Amino acid sequence: MKSLCILEIDLSSGCMETTSPDLTEDLAQLGGLALNARILSERIPRGVDPLGPDNVLIFSPGLLAGSGFPTASRTEASALSPLTGGFGTSNSGLFFGGDLKRSGYDALVFRGQAKNPVFLAIEGKMPRLLDAFPLWGRDAWEAIEDLEGLYPKASMALIGTAGENLVRFASIQNRRHDAWGRTGLGAVMGSKKLKAIVIAPEGKVKAFHAENFRSIRQQATQAIRASRYYEPFKATGTMGAMPVYGKFSALPTRNFSGEPIPEWSRNFGRSLEERYIRGRMACESCWIACGHLVSIEKGPYRGEDLKALEITPTITFCAQAGLSVEDSFKATELCQRLGMDMVSAGSTAAMAFELWEKGKIPSPHTTYPLCWGDGEAFCRLLGDMAHRQGMGNILAEGAARAAKKLGEAEAAMHIRGLEIPMIDPRGRWSSFTFGMLTNIRGGDHLRCRNPFENLKENLQDEDLIWEAFRLPEAEYQKADIVPASLKKKILDSERSQVHLPLMARWSEDLITLFNTFGICIRPPLLNAIGPTLLSETCRAFTGRDISPETLMQQAAGTWDTIRRFNLNQGEGPEAASFPRKFFLPAHSLKGLCPEKLTLVLKSYYRARGWDDQGHPPKRTPDTRMV
Ligand code: SF4
Numbered sequence: 001m002k003s004l005c006i007l008e009i010d011l012s013s014g015c016m017e018t019t020s021p022d023l024t025e026d027l028a029q030l031g032g033l034a035l036n037a038r039i040l041s042e043r044i045p046r047g048v049d050p051l052g053p054d055n056v057l058i059f060s061p062g063l064l065a066g067s068g069f070p071t072a073s074r075t076e077a078s079a080l081s082p083l084t085g086g087f088g089t090s091n092s093g094l095f096f097g098g099d100l101k102r103s104g105y106d107a108l109v110f111r112g113q114a115k116n117p118v119f120l121a122i123e124g125k126m127p128r129l130l131d132a133f134p135l136w137g138r139d140a141w142e143a144i145e146d147l148e149g150l151y152p153k154a155s156m157a158l159i160g161t162a163g164e165n166l167v168r169f170a171s172i173q174n175r176r177h178d179a180w181g182r183t184g185l186g187a188v189m190g191s192k193k194l195k196a197i198v199i200a201p202e203g204k205v206k207a208f209h210a211e212n213f214r215s216i217r218q219q220a221t222q223a224i225r226a227s228r229y230y231e232p233f234k235a236t237g238t239m240g241a242m243p244v245y246g247k248f249s250a251l252p253t254r255n256f257s258g259e260p261i262p263e264w265s266r267n268f269g270r271s272l273e274e275r276y277i278r279g280r281m282a283c284e285s286c287w288i289a290c291g292h293l294v295s296i297e298k299g300p301y302r303g304e305d306l307k308a309l310e311i312t313p314t315i316t317f318c319a320q321a322g323l324s325v326e327d328s329f330k331a332t333e334l335c336q337r338l339g340m341d342m343v344s345a346g347s348t349a350a351m352a353f354e355l356w357e358k359g360k361i362p363s364p365h366t367t368y369p370l371c372w373g374d375g376e377a378f379c380r381l382l383g384d385m386a387h388r389q390g391m392g393n394i395l396a397e398g399a400a401r402a403a404k405k406l407g408e409a410e411a412a413m414h415i416r417g418l419e420i421p422m423i424d425p426r427g428r429w430s431s432f433t434f435g436m437l438t439n440i441r442g443g444d445h446l447r448c449r450n451p452f453e454n455l456k457e458n459l460q461d462e463d464l465i466w467e468a469f470r471l472p473e474a475e476y477q478k479a480d481i482v483p484a485s486l487k488k489k490i491l492d493s494e495r496s497q498v499h500l501p502l503m504a505r506w507s508e509d510l511i512t513l514f515n516t517f518g519i520c521i522r523p524p525l526l527n528a529i530g531p532t533l534l535s536e537t538c539r540a541f542t543g544r545d546i547s548p549e550t551l552m553q554q555a556a557g558t559w560d561t562i563r564r565f566n567l568n569q570g571e572g573p574e575a576a577s578f579p580r581k582f583f584l585p586a587h588s589l590k591g592l593c594p595e596k597l598t599l600v601l602k603s604y605y606r607a608r609g610w611d612d613q614g615h616p617p618k619r620t621p622d623t624r625m626v
Helices: 032-043 096-102 140-150 182-191 210-226 230-247 264-268 270-276 311-320 325-338 342-357 375-387 391-395 399-405 431-438 473-478 484-490 500-517 523-528 531-542 548-568 594-608
Strands: 006-010 015-019 057-061 075-080 087-092 107-111 118-123 126-131 155-158 172-174 178-180 194-200 277-281 291-295 305-308 466-468 497-499
Touching: 006 126, 032 057, 032 075, 032 087, 032 107, 032 500, 032 548, 057 096, 057 182, 075 096, 075 182, 087 172, 087 178, 087 182, 087 548, 096 155, 096 194, 140 155, 140 194, 140 325, 172 182, 178 182, 182 194, 182 342, 210 230, 210 523, 210 531, 230 264, 230 270, 230 291, 230 311, 230 523, 264 270, 264 311, 270 277, 270 291, 270 325, 305 325, 311 325, 311 342, 325 342, 325 375, 342 375, 342 391, 342 399, 375 391, 391 399, 431 500, 431 594, 466 500, 484 497, 484 500, 497 500, 500 523, 500 531, 500 548, 500 594, 531 548, 548 594
Parallel strands: 006 107, 118 194
Antiparallel strands: 006 015, 057 075, 057 107, 075 087, 118 126, 155 172, 155 194, 172 178, 277 291, 291 305, 466 497
């Protein structure tokens, strides 16, 4: 397997060098998340200021980015998070990862802090640090327009106003509509005075065994097309799940009040697609094209064209904050322009609305009312957060810090400092919602999801340990879970159930592999591609032979590494807990039982080979009993 080529950029001195660490036998050699975990854990000791020069910001495309493998476009960006104080990491697609690989680099590592704003331009294979003074102060879309004049077809990663102002949940925008959104990496980029990365490559990405790799790509394409999730997901993208969460009463209505939203399915289902969608958007090597381009033809936002109507912003803005659909489009656009994570910004603003409605925000902090459903006030508040003005300056610290400052710590809906998206676990208990608790980056749904989730079923298990499977036998048979003895434990075919802690561990490790290979984790992919196909792909693409079992074992090792990193940064056992609201009943929802939850968590720790407090062994063993 060829060695890695990492471009290291010291922003303090302006020096650049390429390095080729010898990581043979390690998953990190494949790039993506595994590489970032390795670099951060080696370079960030306890006590580093996330917004200081010693933090390190890494962009690593997954192994297959740019190779033509279905959806292989993803890049993992990581740093010590200014929002959570732990492992900050986020994943994004489009063409950035493929373009970085085509320019000959497997990763970019930024350290230090520039004195004045700069941007990195890679043309062909030539990297240069250039003056970004004229771009500083421009929002992300304005800066893209300026840069497009110089580099018309380049890939771009850049920060907007929020990143420059060190808003703790600032995103790094991946061109106009996509982002490395979660954990505040935009603030790290802003602290380094790095406005943008622009890549205009020349080369090609080549496989070790070109013929074999072509055949594996076809095999993967067929498997994805055969997935039961493929047709529905291709037709509706993430929006297909919108009505489901309403039906389960699992919406985060008004900052997780538990209140159902009448007519949710009718108002926020397929009718939205018919009314607004004007086109589709896709990442490199993806024909699924799940991104929805939206045009607004009437009303105050007439003429707006943007990528919206994804489930996450729509639920965050419309359910959690109570906005209308068109106000949610405006909020989406603002987050993209200003460079803020939509989940964190939306959740933090929704918390402010709740506190204002309850009279818990003293008047000097805000000069305008924050009434549920007031889109204008909501959008104004987003602007104030990005510019750190008035109340926005407090909220720019993230929900947990802001709530504490306002003396209302329990109002913040977060885990490990990261705001929780989308789903109320009291309404829908599954690996998906349990995974928010075990997620190495905090309250988030994208690092643990059952590849066989059955959204038609919502059987709430009293002991919180089982999730309904109830899919056809063929689905059980084709599930690529190795070894077979583990498959039997995770998927109980007799009772047609999924063992939730074991599935959480399995899917976290599988997603770690996806984020290392650079493949999208959308349902048809996660359902269709397992470690056996990944192992064959790795052999054809790199020449390196890693068995499916070893791949999963190494992914578990990466998860352990990140867990150790978080513990080393000072994370205590209390971090793995839900906000108090989830333990209380509300409307038709029953509160979760804390004692039962503790048992599920312990079962999960055991499945990982960790102790009862969630501490992994000093070194990941080569084999692990489940
Ligand atoms: S499914 Fe959607 S997010 Fe995933 S690669 Fe395709 S277009 Fe990108």
